[in-house]
Amino acid sequence: MQRALPFHKLIMTNSKDDPKGIQRGLTQYGDAGFSLFLRKAFIKAAGYSDEALDRPIIGVTNTGSEFNPCHGNVPQIIEAVKRGVMQAGGMPIVFPTISIHESFAHPTSMYLRNLMALDTEEMMRAQPCDAVVLIGGCDKTIPAQLMAAASAGVPAVVIPTGPMMTGHHKGERLGACTDCRRYWGKYRAGEVDDKEIWEINAKLAPTVGTCMVMGTASTMALTTEALGMSLSGSAAIPAVASERLRSSEDTGRIAVTLARNRVTPLDIMTPKAFSNALAVLHAIGGSTNALIHLTAVAARCGIKIDLDAFDQLGRKVPVLVDLKPSGAHYMEHLHEAGGLNAVLRELKPWLHLDAPTVDGRTLGEIIEASEPDPTQTVVKTVADPIYPTGGLAVLHGNLAPDGALIKHSSATQSLLQHTGRAVVFESLEDLALRIDDPDLDVKADDVLVLKNAGPKGAPGMPEAGYLPIPRKLAQQGVKDMVRISDARMSGTAFGAIVLHIAPESAAGGPLGLVHNGDLIRLDTQARSIDLLVDDAELARRRAAWQPPVSTTKERGYRKLYLEHVTQAETGCDFDFMLPEADGRVAPVLR
Ligand code: FES
Numbered sequence: 001m002q003r004a005l006p007f008h009k010l011i012m013t014n015s016k017d018d019p020k021g022i023q024r025g026l027t028q029y030g031d032a033g034f035s036l037f038l039r040k041a042f043i044k045a046a047g048y049s050d051e052a053l054d055r056p057i058i059g060v061t062n063t064g065s066e067f068n069p070c071h072g073n074v075p076q077i078i079e080a081v082k083r084g085v086m087q088a089g090g091m092p093i094v095f096p097t098i099s100i101h102e103s104f105a106h107p108t109s110m111y112l113r114n115l116m117a118l119d120t121e122e123m124m125r126a127q128p129c130d131a132v133v134l135i136g137g138c139d140k141t142i143p144a145q146l147m148a149a150a151s152a153g154v155p156a157v158v159i160p161t162g163p164m165m166t167g168h169h170k171g172e173r174l175g176a177c178t179d180c181r182r183y184w185g186k187y188r189a190g191e192v193d194d195k196e197i198w199e200i201n202a203k204l205a206p207t208v209g210t211c212m213v214m215g216t217a218s219t220m221a222l223t224t225e226a227l228g229m230s231l232s233g234s235a236a237i238p239a240v241a242s243e244r245l246r247s248s249e250d251t252g253r254i255a256v257t258l259a260r261n262r263v264t265p266l267d268i269m270t271p272k273a274f275s276n277a278l279a280v281l282h283a284i285g286g287s288t289n290a291l292i293h294l295t296a297v298a299a300r301c302g303i304k305i306d307l308d309a310f311d312q313l314g315r316k317v318p319v320l321v322d323l324k325p326s327g328a329h330y331m332e333h334l335h336e337a338g339g340l341n342a343v344l345r346e347l348k349p350w351l352h353l354d355a356p357t358v359d360g361r362t363l364g365e366i367i368e369a370s371e372p373d374p375t376q377t378v379v380k381t382v383a384d385p386i387y388p389t390g391g392l393a394v395l396h397g398n399l400a401p402d403g404a405l406i407k408h409s410s411a412t413q414s415l416l417q418h419t420g421r422a423v424v425f426e427s428l429e430d431l432a433l434r435i436d437d438p439d440l441d442v443k444a445d446d447v448l449v450l451k452n453a454g455p456k457g458a459p460g461m462p463e464a465g466y467l468p469i470p471r472k473l474a475q476q477g478v479k480d481m482v483r484i485s486d487a488r489m490s491g492t493a494f495g496a497i498v499l500h501i502a503p504e505s506a507a508g509g510p511l512g513l514v515h516n517g518d519l520i521r522l523d524t525q526a527r528s529i530d531l532l533v534d535d536a537e538l539a540r541r542r543a544a545w546q547p548p549v550s551t552t553k554e555r556g557y558r559k560l561y562l563e564h565v566t567q568a569e570t571g572c573d574f575d576f577m578l579p580e581a582d583g584r585v586a587p588v589l590r
Helices: 007-014 032-044 074-087 109-126 141-152 178-188 194-201 216-227 242-261 271-283 289-300 307-314 331-336 340-350 363-369 428-434 535-544 556-564
Strands: 057-062 091-096 131-136 156-160 167-169 172-174 392-397 400-407 417-425 447-450 482-485 497-499 519-523 528-531
Touching (some): 057 242, 074 131, 074 242, 109 141, 141 216, 156 216, 271 340, 340 363, 417 428
Parallel strands (some): 057 131, 392 528
Antiparallel strands (some): 519 528
16 A cells, blocks of 8 residues: 655654654654655565554564573564554564573673663664563673663563573472582582582573572562563563463553653653662562662663662561572462562562552552462561561671672571681682682681672673682581672572672772781671771782783773773763763662
8 A cells, every 4th residue: 555645744744853653763864754765665675564664663672592591482472572562553573682691691791781781772772663672581681671771761661581490300499590509519529420410400490581599580570570660470470381471462562552652761760669679679689680780770760779778778678588599489489479569568668659660550559459379488478587687788898998798698697797817819710720729728717709800800790709619628518608709699699708899809999909818807787898907008008009900902892891881889880871970869768
């Protein structure tokens, strides 16, 4: 069928203030009519009619990759989203973005998160999308997509790929990747032989989907739902469940409504929404990584997350969700127990119930509409929690002037107040070379220190904060030690581990001044981490310190990253992506 209006009239008719659909963001040739003419000529090569292209255009991010099993169900999710978009009168158009899997990202997935955020933001803005459905899942993907959505200003809704199912070994459930680390520790200690470790290797991740413990992927899916940026219930539905596809279909329908009403991510991701997400982060015993990611997303929204206020909130909000590594269950069980709504119902005293969500209801209305399950045992009550305070504590002290983090709900409690002798590793390479040396001078009550593993130092702030117990101590039965670094840690790990020390050692932080044999005092109750060396000696060491990172011989993305990545307390985003500091602080307490 021919169009009723000539192209130049169409442009003149519709482009006065806010062009819609296929007319949005025309490629610049100096002639808007020609730009649309050319665009339509090319997209007709794909078989679209003018009638189809008159509908609201809903972009759908294809983050599927054969290197990313956590996104192995993306093709099915895309089909379901497209059904929903079509049902609501929109036109779905799928486009690719970077896909990041934790185990297929050198040097680290965190190094690539900002690249994915740049890619996603620019493609959301460059292409004619009235709204975008963001399909994310593996750890860094949803954070990158939320950062992008906040900056692009295009209406957006997230659908997570969902958690994988659990595996089984000798009558025991297995979860990636808490049990990856646990069994690797047993193998290192000689408790598991070569044959059994390879059997376990084939059982740890039995289906597509994200890690099914309370790692970063689960944490980000749940906090994104709490932020209001994904549909109620969508965080915990297993990746392989048919219900996930119905939730994806719903997400497609909602995207069309967001497009029609021009509801942007900044309308949803308000200070109240971040406050809700941070309360949920404590209550689920969530991953330490999530605080960096939420800080980065909030900063893109012009909101500063105050670390000390977050810590204060954590002294009141208990850990309620009984999931590994803090508890006993897995994401499929949280889904059976009612998903995030079961947590939100208990958390009501600390939530902003009037915060809006993408489906048009407030968080409070969603909670009221959900059905409690009195028989479930996965989400505890405030009166009988898993852990009496929030899972994460913010530390300060002369070792961490700009803060550090410890997941104290997943640590040996007797180590949370501890003073020990530093055993220092200068880098990841040094750690790999010496940690299992039988001659390493180390005892169980020492403090393992890893330097140069922060955002710039490694680079990419690897999940290396979970330093392995030296083999000779592991073989003696030592399961946990105080370990400190400027690195991150997988949310699936367990231990008395101080992370995200800022400023990092490679940027001149005091961590870089620690010597073997120095005494380090961790006092989690007092929220402090200190190097017990006098100021004069520290000044002498600082005068002799040389920065380990130079960018003069670097090129491309690595140069961009090294010169512009910020520290943990500002979310490790690029400095040039942050809105001007406007002094707003998320009100994390009611
Ligand atoms: Fe993708 Fe764990 S490796 S979520």
